[in-house]
Structure formats: C-alpha cells, structure tokens
Amino acid sequence: MINISPEREAQKALEIKTVAEGRRRFAERNREKVKRSGYENHSEVQKLIRGAIPIVAEGVREWMDVSSKARGRKPTSLKALMELPVDTIATIGMCCVFRCLGRAGRVAELTQDMGRRVEIELEGKALEAADPKAAKALLKLGQGDLTEAVLEKRFRALVEENEAALHWDDDTRVLVGQTILNVVLRKLSDVFYQKTITQNGLRHAVVMLTDQAAAAIVEMEDLAAMEHLPLLPMVAQPRKWESNSSGAYYCHRLARLVPMVRTRSKEQRKLVKEAIADGSMQEVLDALNAIQDTRWEIDDRVLDVILWARETGLRPSSSFPTDKTPEVPEKVSPEEWEKMSKEEQTARRRQRRSVRQVCQALAVDKGNFDRDMATAQEMAQHNCFYLPHSLDFRGRTYAVPYFNHQRSDHLKALFRFADGVPLGEDGGRWLKIHLANCGDFEKVSKKPFEVRTAWVDENASNIIATVMDPEAMADWWTKADSPFCFLQACFEYVEWAESGFDPEFLSKIPGAADGSCSGLQHYSAITRSADEAYHVNLVPRSDVGDIYQVTADAAMPSLQAEAKAGDASCQIILDNGFGRGEAKRNVMTYFYGSARFGMREQHMQDLMRPLADKVAMGKLEKHPYEQITLRVNKDTKEETWAPDGGYSCARALAEHIYSAVTTVAAKADEAANWIQQVAAALAHESLSMIWRTQTGFPVVQRYSEFTTKEVNLWLYSRTIRPAQGTDKVDHEGNTLSRVRVLLRQAPTSRVDKKTMRSAASPNVIHSMDAAHLHKSVAKARALGITAFSMIHDSFGTHLGNMEAFSRIVREAFVECYEDYCPLQELDRYARSVLSEEGIEKLPPLPSKGNLDLNLVLEAPFAFA
Template identity: 25%
Template sequence: MQKSSSPALNQLLRVVRSCKAIFWEFEAAPATARAASCDWTRHQQAPGPWFPPPGPRLFSALPALAPSTEEDWWNRPEDTARQVPGEAHYQLWAQLANIRDQGTLRQAERRTRGKPNTAYPFAPVTAYLNSRKRNGEFDDTVLDLWARQAEILASKPSTDRNVYGPYIMLLPPRVLAAVTLQVAMNHFLTTFSMHLGFVKVSSLSYGIGTAVRQSVVIQQIRSKWKQEQDRRRKVRKVLKKGPKGPKGAAEGGELRALAAELRELGEYGAQIDESWLEDHESFQDRMAALKYGWAGLKRETGELQFHALQGPPGGGPGPKGRNWQKLNMLRAMESALKWDKELIVKIGSSMTKLLVQSAMYNTLPERRDEFGNLLPAETSRVFFHERVRNTVLNIRGQSLGIVRIKPEVLAKMERSHSAKASMTEVRHLPMLVPPAPWKTPFSGGHVLTPACIMRGYEERLADRSSTVNDATYATMPETYDALNFLGSIPWRINKQALAVVDEAWTRGGAIAGLIPRSPPVQPSTSLTGLRTRAMPYNLMTQGFVSFDLHCENRTKAADWRKVSAEQYALKCDIEIKLQVARDYAQEDRFWYPHTIDFRGRAYPMHANLQHLSSDDTRCLLEFADARPLGPRGLYWLFVHASNLAGVDKVSLADRYQWTAENLDGVMDSANDPFGMNGDGAGKLWTSASTPWQFLATCFEIRDALASGNPEAFLSRLPVHQDGTCNGLQHYAALGRDAEGGSSVNLTPADKPQDIYSRVARLVAIQVEKDAQVGNKLAQGVQGMIDRKLVKQTVMTSVYGVTFLGARDQIANRLWERKWSEDDKLVRQTATYLARITLKELGNMFQSSKVIMNWLRKVAGVVAADNHPVEWTNPLGIPISQPYRKEVKKEIWTAMQQINMELGPRPDSEVHKSKQKNAFPPNFIHSLDASHMMMTALACKENGLSFAGVHDSYWTHACHVDVMSKLLRDKFVELHARPLLAELREELQRKHPELNLPPLPEALDSTRQFDLELVKESDYFFS
C-alpha cells in the first residue's frame, strides 16, 4: 500500500482511525445515487454506484440530517428536505427518527397532533402537554419542576436532594413533566391499577426513574453524534484542501492510498469503491455533496449546556453553586447507564411527589357570569398519596403506600381512545427499514435505542458483563448471522384478518377465544361483614354472617379480583396489538429486530404484535414477500388448515382429506366469518383449536382457489411445522433412546405418535386398577382421564416441573371442568393423579430421567461451590445461569420509605436450588435454540423465508418440503456431536477443583437408536 509523509494526510488518517470511518460510504456516494429514490428493498439490483444497504454506518449518519427543533422540523419541511439530496431521503429520516426510530410518521402525526418531537422518547406526551397549555392543564407540574431545579441550583437543602438533584438537572422541565405524566398514566391505563384506581408508590417510582434514565441516554447519544460530526468536519477540511488538489487526488496519490487503507479497517471500516475516484468531475461532485445535511444544523455544543441552568420563567435564583452542578451533571450524564436501582427509585420518587403535589386539571374552564364578569377556572388535583392496608391484594397486615388517581380523570382517559393512545408507550415498535445488523454485543437492531444482543443485560450495558463480552461475532458467528437473517425477514399486516379481529373486538369480544371486553361480574359483598361476637357461635342472623360463609365470600372476592386482573391485562394487550396493527396496516413491509435470551433462544424486540404471541395475534401477520404456491403449495395449505383445526393426530394424507371434505365450511368461514348471529356460531373456524390462524388460512385457500390457477397464486401465509414435545425429542436423541424416540416421532411411522394420549391411557389404566380396589379418589375420576388433563404436565415435565407444579396443573384442569366445588377434594384428587402421571412418564422415558438427574447433580456440585452454572451451546453462545440471591433494602425517598428488591448483584451468593433445578430445562432450551438457528441459516442458504417459534418453524407453503428436509438434517447434525461429554469436559475445565459426576452408565443400555432414522420420519416435525 502506498504510504505518504504528508502531515495533512497523516492527520486525516489519525482522525479517520479514531472514528473508524463510520460515515464514509454515506458521504462518498455519488450525487446521482443520493438523489435517486431510496428503494431499500431492491438496492442490490440498482444499476451503477449505489448506497450501501441500511446498516450501522448509514443509520448513524442519518441523524445528522435532523432539524434542531420540532418547529424547524414541522413548520419548514421544505427547508429540511433541501438539506437532503432527494425527497425519499427526507421521508426515510422521518420514518427512522419518529418516536425513537420505532413508529410510523402517520402514527406520530396522529398521536402528537401533528408535531413529532424526535429529541426524546416521550414525544406523544410532550405534545399532549402542549395541547393542554391553552387550558392550563398540568402546567403546574412544569412550573414546579422549574422551581425544583432552581432550588437545586441554589443548593437549598432537602431530603436526598444531593443524591438525585444532579440527575434531574439533565433534562428540561417540560420533558421531565412529560416523562412523569407518561409513565404515571401508562401505569393506570395498561395494568390492573386501572381496575383498582391506584398504583403502588414503589412500582411507579421505579417506572418514572427508569424513564428519566432512558431520556438521559437519548440525550447522551445526541451529544456523541455532535462529537462525531466535529470529527467529520475535520475530515472534510483535509479532503477539500488535499496536498495535490482535487484533480490530483482523484487521479491517484494519497487519497487513493487513503481509500485502500480505509478498506482494511476493522468491522466498522469504510466500504469505498475506488471507481468513485476516476475523474475530476465526479470528484468535484462528491466534494460538493459533502455539504448536504450541514446547512442550518443547530445543535447543542456539549453536555454542560442544559436548559435547566437558565432558571425558571420570570426570574429566580442565579447559578449559585454552578461549578458543583456542572461537575455532578457531567458525572451523571457519563454514568447514565450505570444508575443503580436505589438511585432510580429516589429519582422517580421525587418526580412522583412533585406530580402528586402539582398535577391539576380543569373541572370548569374560564367562563363569564350573567353580568359578563370573567370567572376563573376551577381546578382539582389529579393524584393523591395515601397509605392503605393491602387487603385488596391479598397481602394481610401490610401498610402499603399508593398513588390514587381521581376516578373522573381515569374514566375520561379510558373512554377517550386518542388520549389513551397518546399516553400508552409501546417500546421497540417494528421497523420500517431493515434492522441494523448485529456486529457486536452492543450494536445492532434498532437505530437510536441502545440495546444488547442478549436480553436481560440492557441495564448492565456499561458494565459489559463478561458473559456478554464473550458473545462476540468471532466466538459465535452463526448466532449473529442467524439473528440478522431473522431480522431481515420482512412482514406485513394481513388486512383481511385484521378487519375480522377488529370487528370482533368492537362487538365486545368473547368470540373464538377472544376475552370479553366487559369486566366479570363482581360477587355480592353484602354478607361479608363479620362481627367478632358471632364467631364462637357460627350463627347467621340479620346483620351477621357465619364464619364459614364469611370465608367463602372472601374466597369468591379474591377469585374475582384475580380473574379481573388477568382479564384486564389481556384486554390492554389486545388493544395495544390492534393499535399497532392499524398503524402498520398500510405499510408494504416492516421488520422485527431479534435478540436472544441467556439460553440462546431468539425473540423479536417488539413484545406485542409479533409471531411468538397468541393465536389472535399470529393471524394478523404474513410474509411481505409473496411466493407462488407451485405444485405442492395448496397441499400444504390444506394440511396446515387441518393442523390448526386440531385434526393433527392423523396421517398427512388424512389431514389433507379432512380439509378437502370440509372445503365448504372453509369457504363459508372466509366469506362470512360472523354469520347471521354476528358471533360466528356454527361456523367451522370458531370450532378450530386455533380459530384465528385457521380463519387466516381459510382466506388464503379461498383466494388461491378463486384465482383459477392455484399453482401461480402468490401466497404470503406462513405455514408451520411443529415438533412433537420437542424437549423430549432432544432428551431421546441425547440418550439414543429408541423407545422414547418412537413415542415422540423420531422414528418413521404410518401415522404420528401422540405422547399425550399415550400417557393418558397409561394413567387411565392405573386409575381403573385403583378404583377396583376401592380407592375413592380413583373412583371419582373414572372415565375422565384424557390427553387434555395430562398434556400440560407431560409438556412441562421435560422442563423440570415439580410435583407441586404438576398437582396444580391437573387441579386447574379439574376446576375448568367444574368437576367439584370442594376445593379440598380437587386438590387431593390432583395430588393422586399427578403422582401417577409423573410415574408413568418416568417409566416411558428412562433415559430422559437419567440425563435429567445427572444434569441436576452436575449443577448441584457447581452451585455448592458458589459458582453459577456456565456453559457454551453448540453455536458458541456463552450461557450463564443468572440465578443469585436477591438483595433487599429499605430505601428512604422523598415520599416514603420503600422496601425493594434491588435484584442480584454480580458478587451475590448464587441461588443453589435454582441453579440446580433450572439447569436441565435451560440446557435443553440451549439445544432447541441451536437447532432453530442452524435451520434458519440453512433456509437462508437455500433462499427460503423463515420464522421460528422455538419448536415451530414457519415458511411459505411452496417451501415446506425443502424446510422439512433441512430441519431434519440439522437435528441429526446437532446430535451427532457428543453433547453431554462436551458439556462435562467444559465444566470440568472451568472448575478443575471440583469432582464432577461421570456420565451416567445407565445410558449405555438405551443407546439403541439410529439418529439417521430422523431423516425418514414424516412426523418428527409436521
């Protein structure tokens, strides 16, 4: 490579190396390419020079184009657009930046009444506060925040002000008010607190403090952008001067050498094409293009220029103690990611106290009396701080600090859909451009929101845990590639399904598994009073009630509260899903960035509308890219419909035949989902086991047949292939267990084996035997044992379900059937059935039981030495079980004393029982995660679209045969390795001082299974 002794170029190289040339390819693009339409989905096919695909470097460059204020943004969009070469770029930036790069422009415009604020993550509430400014609503909170910050500047003493003071100085008062109000209303509108009318001080304080921290992080990111922009200015100055002028540099010399060196930089190195430096004219165009995005750019000049230092409106204390404030604010800014839970609670509590004291709303606006005199507006407080006995939450004897909301305000917010939408924060919305690819543990996914590739480590980003530090691309490239592939799959909303779900919800729910919108009827409380003097006599007289009836009424009230809480939580979830689906219904495509949990399982970052959610949510999603059905696509649509209907315990041919025989019902469901009664009664789709996905399949089958040429029909519906009790499949493969493998379809068969029905038959046989010898419990459940009764226990047995857990699962099934109203009898019977079920499972899967016990022993030895169990999964993911003992502390805050669990610390003692009992299921989860990612990468190599739900793999109907072969090949490839031996060797290497138990010899007697048979099993996944 050509070297240069030019001081200017040496300086340039130092600058470029320091920032790793993050923005080079964005700046160096030809003007013609920049002015072209930004069709990101077809960028690879574009002729000539072109922008690189959206990635970390391009995404980091886009924020430089943002106007400095929302007024610049909204009132002068034409000026802003002129800063960007091409209207498409302006639209792209608008979509990227709105509400932390997560939502659509239309969504932001509607929710913020036309003025999105891209500076902070709580733009909807900032606009909500602005919209209330005319009536003076909530403005007292903003003014009080000015006063609070002025008191901090004046060093006025107060409880813990020296602790939280520097931190609340980091944001302007209006933003702090928006954050506080947003979180408070979000707690009331999206949790069971809506039903109770209050929220615990501890949870509200922690929520507000966390939101303040997030806002400071956003401000910190913007400040770093400013620093990066300064570096870029230096680069441009050197480039413009050039030792030989633009023409000489273009023809060759140091600039060409610089381009070559930049290509050799690390993972963030520039991707500069030397063909861009061919002639003088193109070089001049590029130099002129460097000016775009900078004209009119007005940003903060550094971390120490804070709005709060200006004092409150109308004057106030001067900058007393300013140097101290600067120092502490700088420290707070730099350590924003390191705020511990205690500090977060103190900050949130101070904001909560201020909200309770100052938040007002107008009960009556300003008006004139009959004489024309102006009457002032009448106001009332919104929030109240109280202490109550926590009997309503079934925790007796505790005094609980709560924040209660005025019922009229809450009712108004609940009735107003637009107000509720503006107050509800939805994190990590689907992206309108492909996610930034993961290249390090801390860079990837969303653009502006800091994230970690491993879920659960977000609050420890600055600590750089050793587990996450080891999760680099070099150690686990397949995992990075798989996550990037999963995130690159474009989705869109199934508008036909959305219309039906939306209509069903509008009609009150309670259709095809949807919860009812109306709350459950509250039981009568007229007889719950109990007089102490009546207790010894157990009497029932007027005004009194017996002790037994009193306890029964209390139990009914507790059950009602539990059901109400669950139903309200589901109601909020459905409303959020539908709102997101409506917002994205007009988008051609959107993307889900993925992360992994500590076991390696992949999840979309968005928590509501995604394919890992419930049946009524999955039906709303389809692949954005359509594929023709081809010769086998319609066949798999028919099989898929049968699976969703619950007819999945028969052969594939019989499943196809079932759909063919019920085709009239399929067409009727698609053409008239609700029927004459408006509730879908009598329709085929409402009787399916997964009705909403079945209905979406009905739409697809109808449209394919109506096209006249099903093979050419462009299908977007994901078709599933599901494993059979996948955890037991992995156990059977680990132990080479022929009998166990046959029970979970690892071996070829004419029809699928149903492990749940098989266990149910064995349990029923034992119950019949016990009933014949006079067992009263067995006699009570004769003829009632079926697969549904034992399914959950069988499914969770592989994940370490305890005996008490199995008992509760079976008891829940008995209660659902209203088998008996005697709770004691139900629990006794469930205990009896749980014992038999677990015994029969152990007899069926002896190798699984041996492996599970060995894994527990190994984990017990490691945990006994106060070490967490750590291992590496087959794809190189470093896994560390996070179970440590919680640290509890009494925190004195501005409002009250709060008892909180601060969570485990890195130096906390490990939780030995959790480390031991959780290791078997976590190890199996790490294997199914590896299998899913291996299959995903194989699908990528073969040009397939793919989505995974742990043990359910999705693709287009035309590609099911290809995916089925790939997933079987990858399962065999995974288990061909001596996984248990590798695990023991790694643990022994990590802990050479420990005497780990050897591999179980009992497995030698069960190693009779040939893994290659899995490739021939039609029902391994089906």
C-alpha cells in the same frame, strides 16, 4: 450528501414517536398511582425511599446509641423506638415524609403521623403476642387491595379486643415523630429541608424537597420511562447484529435498550464477544439477522374479522378479550354473615375475590387488545414492516416488540409475509396440512398427512362459506383449535381455489413444521433412546406418535386402582373424565424441568381456578373437582374444614402423571437427573455452569444469591425492600449519590443452589432447541429461503418452501447431535473447574441407546 431512504425516514419518525409516547404513558401511570395511593407510591419515589432507608436507619442507630449513653433524663421517645427495628423506623420516616410532601402538609401534622405509625407498629407487636392467628390474617389483608381506612378499622377493633392498645396522646406522638424527623433531616440534608411559610396570616413549618432531589426524581423518572418504552415493529430493515449492541433500532436511546443477548452475566457477555470475534457463533448471527430481515404485512382480511368479533362480543378463544365484566357479588349484612357457616363464609369470600380478579384481568386484556389493534392499524399503512429479534441467555430467539407473531392466536393470524412465493408442486399440499392443523377438528392434526389433506377436501364447502360470510359461519370456524389462524388459512385456500389451484399462485401466509414434544425429542437424540424417539416421531412410522396420549394411558391404571381402593380424589378425576388433555401440559413441561409441584400448580391454573371463576360468575353451579378437606393452621395447629377449590384433585393428577411420564421416558428422566446433579456439584463450590451449543453459542447459568430484607408495616399495603447495594460508598459524598450507590443491587459470590439445580435441565434443553432453530434458519437462508416465522420449536416459512424447509429442519436436527453431546460438554467443563472433591461427586455419564439418528431424515412427522 447522504441519501436516506423514505423507509429510514419513516422509521426515524416512528422511533421519535415511540420515545415521546412511552414517556407520556409512563408519566400518566405515575400520576394515576400518586392520585390513587399517594406520593410515597410514585415509582421513582419508591426507589428513593428504598435507597434512603439504610441511611436513615444508620442515623436512628446513632441517635439511640448516643441517647442511651447520655447522662440524665432519657428522651421520651427512646423507650418506644428501642422496641422496633431501625429499618422499620426508617421506613416509617421516609413514607410519612413523602406522604406529607404529596399533601403539602405541615411539620406538626407530619410528626404526629410519624408518632401514630410507631404506635401502630408497637400495638401490632402486642397483637401478635396476644392473638397470632388474627395478627397474621390482618397482615395478609394489608398486602391486598383493601383501603387503609378499612384496614385501620379492623386493626383498631382487634387491638382493643386483645387489650393491646397504647392510647398515646398527641403530645407523645409528636415527641416520637420529632425524633424521627430530626434524624431524616440530618441524614438526608441533600434531599429534604425545613422552612417556614405563611398561610392565612399564620406561620407554619413545612418540609420541602431540595431542588437537587426534585431534579433527581425527574431524572430517575425519565430513565425509568426509557426502560419501559413500548417497543414497536420497524418500518425499515433492522440494523444487522454484528456485536452485542449493534442491531435492531437506529435511535441510540432505543438501541441501547435492546442488546443482542439479554443477560445479566458479565462473563456471558465476554464469552459472546469472543465467540463473535473468532467466528464460532456465526451461524447464530446469520440466523438472527435472517429472522429479523423477514418482511411482514398485516393481513387485513383477518383484522376486519377480529374487530367485528370484538365489537359484537364474540369470544372465539380464551385468549381473546371480552367486554362482559361480571358483577362483584354484593356484601351481605352483618346479621346474614353471622348466620353463615365457616364453609359458606369461605366460599363467599373466595367468590368475591375471584370475581374481582377476573375483572382486573379483563381490564388488562382490554388495554393490551386496544394497543395491539392500534399497532396493527398503524403497520397496515406501510408496505411492509419488520420484527427485530434478540436472544435470551440460553440462545432462544424472541421478537423484541410486544406486538409480534409469537403471542396468542388472534395476533399470530394478523401476520403474513409481505412477499408472495408460488405454491409450486408441493405448496398446495402444505396449505391443506396447515389448514387442517389450525382447525384440528376431531384431532385431525394427530393423523397422517393424507388424512389431513382429505379433511380439507371433505370440508371445502364449509371453508368457502366461511370466507364468503365469516359472521354467518362463526359457529363453525370459532370452534377450531386456533380460530383466527384457521380463518386466515381459509382465506388463503379459497383464493388459491379461485385461481384454479394454480401452482403459480403467490401465497403469503406462513406454514409451520412443529416439533412433536420437542423437549423429549432433544432428550431422545441426546440419549439415543429409540423407544422414546418412537413416541415423538423421530423415526419413520405410518401413524403419528402422541406422547401425551401414551402418558395418559400409562397413568390410567394407577388412577383406577387407587379409586377402587377408596381414594376420593382419583374417583372424582375419573368421574370427570381423564385423558390426553389433562396430561398434555404436564408432559410437555416435564421435559423443561417441571416436577410434581409445578404440575400441580398447572392443574390449578388451567383447570381448577377457571372452574372456580365460573362458579363465582354464576356460570356453573358447583365446582366438579372440589372437596371439603381438613386444613391445619401451621402456626396455631387449629383444624378447620373448608372447600379446597380442586386442590386435592390437582395434586393427585400431578402425582399420577409424573409417575407415568418418568416411566414412559425413563432415559430422558435419567439425563435430566444427571444434569441436575452436575449443576448441584458446581453450585456447591459456587461455580457457574457453562456450556457451548453446537452452533457455538456460550451459555452461562448462574443464579446468584442477593442479600435482601423486607419491611412490612401494619396497614401499609406494600412490602418494602430496603436497598442492599454492596458497592463502596463515599461517606463524604452527597446523600443522593449514596442513595444511587445503594440502589445498585449487586449479587453475592454465593449461588442459589436450589435454583441452580432445578433450572439446569430445562436451560440445557432450551439451549439445544435454540441451536436447532439457528442451524435450520442459517442453512435455509444459504439455500435462498428469505422469510421465517419462528416460535422456538415451530419452524415457519412460505408454504411454497415448506417441503424444502421441512427437510432442512430434519437435517439440522441430525447435525446438532451427530458429533455433539451436551452431557459430554458439561462433564468436560465440570471436571475442568471443580476441586478433586467435587469431581468425585460427579455422576457417571448416562449410557446411550441404539437410536440411528439418520432415521430422523426419513421421519415425516418429526416436524409437522
């Protein structure tokens, strides 16, 4: 008899509960969607509609061909239907049939509804010809959140105004609808059938789902529910990764949802299998297993404060949810609206839209928070729990459960190691460094270590007071950079102090050694650029390098010069203050592939739209970056003046920061451009870009093109993409089998050249930081370190082991590049697969600088 541990029994019960709860929640969401939007919007019905559209379209095409060639009088519906694409007609047929099913409607009502939908589509075409601008605006509204009744009212007014109304009678609509319904019933005989029922003594024809189709929808819903399960932490040690499908959960239904490497590429799965078999990626397996073997527990000290903050409405950080929902401004009367200028109307519309978006985001945040807290309280009942981990296609390591320490500050602070490690000789110093880093008051984390530890000594009284009464000290600790992680460190520090600063004090919270703009760190090692390495602390220095401040300083002169020359955007930026904060995200993401467009969007997302939200919520009187700008409609060329929501300033910020960072990090820019050129050469011949990291992990970059088309119906608030499956279909088989085959969306043999080029350099760098993480963990595990808190370029373990781990991280970084260069790896691969013509297009390898990699071993702030 096999003895199963209590932990395994508990894990089995948790996995059974996960499956049941996930299926319940998925079904509940579908019921809500059907109740709100109709049966045709049920998620699995949507799939059935997508798969059936090509089949019904084929039937419509056949009917048109036969009817147009037949002798004698043509069907009344032929002329009308010939004016619309067959995909549109098929979409109308499928949506109307399922809408009728959801309402238990009759055939007479169904055919009239179908005919009315065709009439609307034809009127829409006429409206587009008569007033393109109005038609475009209405189509855009149709993709929003307005009800169909409101949309139809606006549509009808525009159609009448432009004399585009058809004014069909009911008989015409029924005749057109009957034609479509006949095609649907004939082509989808395994899905629908017509029968006669008696109601109140009267006989009516209705359309019904076949038993086979109803069972298929239930089966599809069950499969979809499994794919959307809320995967949870484990209370038993995860199964070890020994193959691509061998690790994490014990329940087969859950385990099959979690492969070791999340990739769509069959080629990559094959290469991973071979690399595991020949042992070349053993370091990756060792690291992944070590990370997910880490024993965690919930820090109930922090949990109590989080629940108190939520209950009292305190919001220590922007990632912490709030219950304070803003009120959507009331609509003004038509008379007031007419008196407003176009600019005032635009501002009013944007204000209402902005508040609605804020309300929707708050609702999502609240739901996530409640689920996170429920999971935390459940995990707190166990002695320890585990976070199974897996890899993305670049090798980056992610926790599988949504509840994990890689998310926002208040969640990260809930996690501490289940086993303590003595602080020892150096752990107390690392605790102080960690405490200062989390608080980052007056940017102390950018100062030398001795300044950080001194900050803790100077603020010991506040730290102790915070632990004694977090509520009373909330005005202080909530201003920390990471408030809850700072609070957790305060708790740990005070407990250590109460022990008399005993070196044997068992500390459980993770410390961390963070990379200093890790993207540029990797580029500096690849290119051996000593100057760029200096900016990101890869060489010894007495102060802490700050590439974000260096870039901001480099951008300032050009901003000032253009402002002086009369550029209004630059002047507004300077008036509002420009510095490190405005440059940081742009610089950080530049080394992971962000260009001008992406940088501009970051400023819109991080700065401009939040300010617009504050204006909309009445917290701010005026948007400080907003300007009135001239806009030109691309279709009508009509010019209008309107507030830009800070767009012009966002664009100027992106332009100047991009120019500065490419100047400050010229060698990195050269390497990134080289990688993109190689990717472009490969993409030109529809080839994948393949490389192996220093730890032996095979990366396959291939962004294939898919054959897709979209159908937009007037007044229907969803764009439908008919299935475009490319598998062979047995036309003698049943309809449901054909639908399923069509739903198997297969990529074409062509690659998306634009994405292949733009994604290449960030994917290479992400794979390099993944290799560095794997090598660091594997080396540390071999030396006896058993607990890890890893977030890409943040290397965490017990504070008592941080001194050793910090050294290991630097050693692993040097080993990653001592005898390995990803550019040479890519060059060799490209030359092995490209044609002679393609090889001639390859750029020469960038020259290398004179950086001595061994200096990293003596660089204290490289990972700190």
